[in-house]
Amino acid sequence: MKKLLAKMAISRQPTIFVLALVIVGSAIAEPQFLTTANLFNLLRQVAPNCIVATGMAIVIIAGGIDLSVGAMLSLGGVIAVAAQPSFGYGLGILFALLAGAAAGLTNGLLVTRLRINAFIGTLGVMTIVRGVALTLSRSHTLPGQDPAFAALADRPIVGIPASTVLAFALFLAGHYFMSSTPAGRSIYAVGGSLEASRLAGLRVERSLLFAYLSSAVAAALAGVVVASEINSGSPVLGNDTPLSAIAAVLLGGISMRGGSGTMIGMLQGVLILGVLTNGLNISGVGGFYQIVVVGSLLILTVVLDRLVPRKSRRK
Amino acid sequence: MSGPSAPSIQTVRRFAAELGDLMRGRMAWPMLLLIGVALSILLPPFLSLNNLLGILRQSSFVGIVAVGMSFAMIAGCFDLSVGAIVGVGEVLLLTAHPTDIGSTLLGVCSALVVAALVGLANGLAVGWLRANSVVTTIGSAFVVLGLTLIYTNAQNVTVVSIYPALEFMSAGRLGVLPVPGILFLVAAIIAQLGLSRTRYGRELYAAGGNPETAELSGVRIAKVRIIAYLISALLAAVSGMLIACRVLSLNPPYGYGFEFDVLTAVMLGGMGLTGGRGSVVGTVAGALMLGMIGNGMNLSGIAYELQLVVKGALLVGAVALDERFRPAWQSGQ
Numbered sequence: 001m002k003k004l005l006a007k008m009a010i011s012r013q014p015t016i017f018v019l020a021l022v023i024v025g026s027a028i029a030e031p032q033f034l035t036t037a038n039l040f041n042l043l044r045q046v047a048p049n050c051i052v053a054t055g056m057a058i059v060i061i062a063g064g065i066d067l068s069v070g071a072m073l074s075l076g077g078v079i080a081v082a083a084q085p086s087f088g089y090g091l092g093i094l095f096a097l098l099a100g101a102a103a104g105l106t107n108g109l110l111v112t113r114l115r116i117n118a119f120i121g122t123l124g125v126m127t128i129v130r131g132v133a134l135t136l137s138r139s140h141t142l143p144g145q146d147p148a149f150a151a152l153a154d155r156p157i158v159g160i161p162a163s164t165v166l167a168f169a170l171f172l173a174g175h176y177f178m179s180s181t182p183a184g185r186s187i188y189a190v191g192g193s194l195e196a197s198r199l200a201g202l203r204v205e206r207s208l209l210f211a212y213l214s215s216a217v218a219a220a221l222a223g224v225v226v227a228s229e230i231n232s233g234s235p236v237l238g239n240d241t242p243l244s245a246i247a248a249v250l251l252g253g254i255s256m257r258g259g260s261g262t263m264i265g266m267l268q269g270v271l272i273l274g275v276l277t278n279g280l281n282i283s284g285v286g287g288f289y290q291i292v293v294v295g296s297l298l299i300l301t302v303v304l305d306r307l308v309p310r311k312s313r314r315k
Numbered sequence: 316m317s318g319p320s321a322p323s324i325q326t327v328r329r330f331a332a333e334l335g336d337l338m339r340g341r342m343a344w345p346m347l348l349l350i351g352v353a354l355s356i357l358l359p360p361f362l363s364l365n366n367l368l369g370i371l372r373q374s375s376f377v378g379i380v381a382v383g384m385s386f387a388m389i390a391g392c393f394d395l396s397v398g399a400i401v402g403v404g405e406v407l408l409l410t411a412h413p414t415d416i417g418s419t420l421l422g423v424c425s426a427l428v429v430a431a432l433v434g435l436a437n438g439l440a441v442g443w444l445r446a447n448s449v450v451t452t453i454g455s456a457f458v459v460l461g462l463t464l465i466y467t468n469a470q471n472v473t474v475v476s477i478y479p480a481l482e483f484m485s486a487g488r489l490g491v492l493p494v495p496g497i498l499f500l501v502a503a504i505i506a507q508l509g510l511s512r513t514r515y516g517r518e519l520y521a522a523g524g525n526p527e528t529a530e531l532s533g534v535r536i537a538k539v540r541i542i543a544y545l546i547s548a549l550l551a552a553v554s555g556m557l558i559a560c561r562v563l564s565l566n567p568p569y570g571y572g573f574e575f576d577v578l579t580a581v582m583l584g585g586m587g588l589t590g591g592r593g594s595v596v597g598t599v600a601g602a603l604m605l606g607m608i609g610n611g612m613n614l615s616g617i618a619y620e621l622q623l624v625v626k627g628a629l630l631v632g633a634v635a636l637d638e639r640f641r642p643a644w645q646s647g648q
Contacts, residue, residue: 065449123627139620246453288461295456299458306447
């Protein structure tokens with residue numbers, strides 16, 4: 001049984017086939033799928049998850065995990081909207097990103113300085129950030145004040161929504177950073193083996209700090225995008241954000257054990273989830289079934305992740 | 316480590332390390348006492364019999380789940396699905412409309428069976444297939460939550476009356492003691508005896524402390540972990556049913572976020588994150604500590620939103636302390 005499962009996922013290549021499969025499947029099952037309107041819709045649906053997953057991928061490659069992204073997404077939106085009346089939306093977005101940086105720094109310092117388990121540290125920060133978002137908004141959904149902010153995310157740039165362009169730009173930056181810069185390569189090294197990287201003289205703390213920083217800032221940015229799409233800031237959004245982001249990252253072939261996988265894989269994972277969700281939506285399958293599907297996919301991928309033999313498998 | 320130019324700091328550090336050694340895993344009860352004393356000085360209404368018994372009742376719901384989660388944690392695994400299992404336990408009991416013995420048994424049995432299935436699935440994935448426990452149990456939490464929402468159509472679940480025995484279990488008193496508090500303590504005593512007196516308990520600590528060695532000495536890790544997840548899931552369902560009988564009306568998303576309180580209680584009780592350490596005795600203190608702090612915050616009128624912030628800080632603080640003292644403890648092995 002174990003061997004059979006391992007064979008099914010013998011290499012990291014299947015991601016692209018799975019992606020092709022879900023696209024072809026959706027196109028055949030639902031004629032609506034391949035319409036311009038739906039594809040536009042699909043692109044704007046995947047943008048927030050793509051932004052969050054880009055940061056999450058960096059953290060997971062660094063051997064960590066960030067569970068605070070959902071609360072951060074929510075807080076980002078709340079800040080961006082709450083700041084509009086007095087500061088305008090430009091500064092509001094800046095404040096949101098700064099809050100993301102603060103949360104990311106906290107995560108990073110908890111993991112590097114206090115050596116707290118990443119999962120617990122980010123879970124604690126998640127609760128704190130959620131509490132801040134609820135306090136700031138007095139537990140209400142804040143309505144957006146500025147029509148220009150509301151139009152921001154969906155403004156088409158050459159037929160593609162601005163949020164998607166932003167997500168893709170961020171993905172390209174992340175891809176370049178992780179594959180072609182020394183700092184990115186050292187994140188792979190740190191994720192592969194913390195001790196070896198430390199012995200090799202890499203600045204382990206700095207790499208980890210950067211990973212958590214980028215994840216939280218990306219989540220805050222995604223929160224701004226979502227806030228613009230729905231033109232309001234909600235303190236209760238994002239409970240399943242970590243679920244979707246981690247699922248996309250693992251579907252994309254990035255290992256929970258750290259140090260392996262690519263950003264291109266992550267993008268494929270995001271698209272698989274996006275197409276699947278979109279396909280389920282237009283076939284009239286409701287949100288709760290989608291939670292079940294994504295949750296099952298997550299379990300399946302994390303089990304496969306464990307079974308896939310790796311050249312550099314560590315005991 | 317700082318340079319040799321500061322011997323006094325080193326002495327202090329060594330002293331702190333030795334103190335940490337000594338207090339390792341025994342810190343929870345003194346802390347509980349300290350917090351209790353501090354709260355009774357700061358808040359006069361805190362130290363009344365009624366309030367203290369209320370804390371015991373409130374803590375017992377988190378505490379019963381925490382006893383179960385302790386098993387998973389000692390085995391070196393996280394179980395984040397307990398919140399969703401609490402939710403499905405609540406829903407299955409209440410939707411059975413437990414007004415007589417038949418429907419009560421139906422509700423209780425279906426909740427326990429579903430919980431056992433989830434625990435088994437978690438155990439198989441984490442124990443047998445060795446998948447990452449955080450991600451696996453987040454996945455199963457959302458599967459369970461999604462199925463519960465589908466089952467109830469995301470509507471509120473309300474019953475008007477329940478079987479008297481159920482009411483007694485969740486709201487009754489035996490003498491002065493609240494019944495759920497007694498259930499909590501009984502569960503904890505049985506669990507602690509199971510951990511320290513049985514072969515399974517020893518295997519659990521071995522499997523969590525050093526899986527490779529344990530496996531070589533004949534411990535079947537998969538089996539040990541599956542049983543740990545089963546215990547965790549079943550106790551979560553029990554707690555969910557007690558909560559349901561207490562509140563009689565549930566809002567979706569059922570049970571979501573409960574796992575966070577449980578985890579905080581377990582960590583406050585001095586559980587190690589990497590497995591092989593900790594005890595249910597500590598967990599009991601952790602659950603009571605969390606209950607006391609929550610009660611203190613309620614009494615002083617701190618808003619729910621800020622309480623979240625405090626709880627998050629508590630969790631991080633408890634783990635930071637654990638990490639601070641661990642190296643000294645491990646070198647003492």
